Amino acid sequence: xxxxxxxxxxxxxxxxxxxxxxxxxxxxxxxxxxxxxxxxxxxxxxxxxxxxxxxxxxxxxxxxxxxxxxxxxxxxxxxxxxxxxxxxxxxxxxxxxxxxxxxxxxxxxx
Numbered sequence: 394x395x396x397x398x399x400x401x402x403x404x405x406x407x408x409x410x411x412x413x414x415x416x417x418x419x420x421x422x423x424x425x426x427x428x429x430x431x432x433x434x435x436x437x438x439x440x441x442x443x444x445x446x447x448x449x450x451x452x453x454x455x456x457x458x459x460x461x462x463x464x465x466x467x468x469x470x471x472x473x474x475x476x477x478x479x480x481x482x483x484x485x486x487x488x489x490x491x492x493x494x495x496x497x498x499x500x501x502x503x
Contacts, residue, residue, distance in 0.1 A: 400438050403427060405462070408452070409470040412461040416443045 407423040452460040
């Protein structure tokens with residue numbers, strides 16, 4: 394499996410978990426969920442995949458710069474997932490991370 398294909402599958406899952414989302418949100422979620430460093434080469438690949446998804450109408454714009462997967466890609470992302478629990482676990486992980494960051498910021502400003 395090529396690196397681009399692996400990144401594509403993770404992109405699909407990240408967008409499915411957090412949609413609707415902007416490309417930078419997808420990239421940040423991608424790095425958080427899979428614990429990857431936000432390297433410039435990875436960012437370039439994610440943005441390239443995002444542009445391909447837009448041009449092939451695999452994602453739909455819901456607001457300017459904010460996208461969701463179309464129905465076909467939702468099914469494909471579901472097939473990549475072992476089960477819906479994987480998506481729920483990723484959502485919970487991101488929510489936990491966001492709460493931790495919020496609590497740290499709130500203490501500084503409180």
